[in-house]
Amino acid sequence: MGPADVEAVWRIESARIVAALTRLTGDFGLAEDAAQEAVAEALVSWPRVAPASPAGWLMATARRRAIDMIRRRAALRDRYALLAASDPAVDGDDADPDRIDDDVLALMFVSCHPVLSREARVALTLRVVGGLSSEEIARAFLVPVPTVQARITRGKKTIAAAGVPFALPEADERRERLGGVLSVLYVIFTEGSTATSGDRLLRPDLAYEAIRLARTLAALLPDEPEVHGLLALCELTAARFPARTARDGSPVLLADQDRRRWDHSAVRRGLAALVRASRRGLGPYGLQAAIAAAHASAPSVEATDWDRIVLLYEALGRVAPSPVVELNRAVAVAMGSGPTQALAIVDELIALDRLPGSHLVPSVRGELLARLDRRAEARAELELAARRCANRRERSVLVRKAAALTGHERDQGPGQV
Template structure:
């Protein structure tokens, strides 16, 4: 495959590395999905895709960025897969079939991954645009197979489908990076040992995996909505990928209220994205956002999805209740005019069906808006006394805000400074530091 204009000797190595990172962030799931469909072996597909990525990190800074980077990665990944099958058995019938396809399909991306004139052709085994969506859904359901633990399902899907690094997955779970890496390795070995097929499961098997799939999409969106680490406040591309997959999921399981509830939550939350950052990328908090910039089309889609969840007649689950909370924000003209009493009730319902310390922190915030900070502070203090959310910046940041509103500036500053030290996101950490400094 020939390199693009300006590639070759003298190409900026940093530009080549940045190109690898950009292509992988956008195309990782498509590449792994296409390779999994091609080989019929999900763990192998992820391994050879990683090998292709490693090869790109060496070749592109040296030789320049290929004209079709995704095709380059797929071609290299396919060759590594054939090498793997050759190692398993020189006479394996699957290897022979794959090699035959490679010979006939060289024009798809070039017999040589870096040779001239490559990039044209149509090998439908690898890059069929009509099947990309099914590939990604298959990736989701395979990664959420019941043979895996819940932690392994989420970690593997975030890594393979979401394109998150092991460090980002670890930050999302508040666990060490080696723990996440071990989970992913064990998950791939388990899938291989169980001979899990690469496919969207039949309807009878979807229900038992649906909860994990929904949770995975929720975590991916949360990481995109507010990045757990790094310099960027948001990773909107990652969040929008979760929205896109959630839209596909409701078409696959239209009778499931929680699928519609999750889609509603993601749409209503993503509607605020245009107003969540300033020109310099700095966070703009809810109270300061220009609501005229909110995406009204996304709000309409979210409310329609919530109505479909309610319309199933089976009641709202955790995602539907969160969507109902997001709807209250979406329809309110301002923070002051928000129906905070309604939000408190919804958080109470959410706490009953899906109890967690994070839900209680958010309920305390809603109570502070409905009844004042003095009513909310005991709720937060009780969580702190119980040792819940230790190591998370969330609890001290909320406690600091409540203390500041009560005029207890010295205590508030200490809490906000603690929250800033615990916060992994540079932009959000800056917000907390400025709030602490403003207290004098």
């Protein structure tokens, strides 16, 4: 087993391992440090001898590292005695990580404690629960990597200094922290549904973990509409995964997707969650889910109710304004009313410098210019977008579109995937 295998297991099991160790040691920072040391040991050990149970091996090794760390802390000998005692949940290579799902949820709420800033909550939970690297988090939030690393370090120190207990909070406090938890799940899912970098468009491991946690959260808080809104959004978006890439991994644009390959069971689950979310009015996640439902219910791009989608984006822009929402609204306007109106929206975003350095703005602008037959300008925008795009698969689409403008082909509209 090589580094890729270690990474794959870590992606799946990191939250469960850190959560179990946090429960046992009561020390959030120590738990993550021990888990990271176990991963480092796996990178050396697994290529020589592959473990029968990789998840159990990581759990047992992280437990031993935690014991070593606590040994070195004379003031915590009582914790060492507790941890050294046999615990069937983490003892040995046959540990069952599925037994500690509630611990993962508790870990999420600890990471989203009010003593932390919003930025620290999101960064810390993405790192410890989602298993994302500092680089991935930085790309997701368009901030420098050292900034993310500083947020994570400060967050762990703040939790330790405040003595935050490792437990699910009471109902009232739970609702106070819910927004941060939902935000984290949303970013994890978004990274899984369109990877910000690397050689794959999709990272289903992250996306399906976010869905799993969202389902758990919905079961815990069945009367919270936005929990069901987020779950609906994730299910409806993930339903298109089977058709979003070709066999070689290259992206398939929305207009070219075989809708028969969509996961219609996921569509039904998403629509059912959307019904539950709409009982008291749709919030930001519910509105995004309604947009996804409009796509999922349409037999083709041409038959999509673009006017409804524009209205939904306008509503979303009022309750949760952001430049990405405006950019997506521009795409919907282009499909419903033509590229001229949409270009005005994009140009306003550029004038206000709302998404500096992002590849999304020149990508959309280039496609709109292509539809207006302003080919040289369109090619320049698409080439700029390709230079800024960190995902190789997505970049290849942009390069191909730019190259097509040197010939006689012409784009039919903004290319969603």
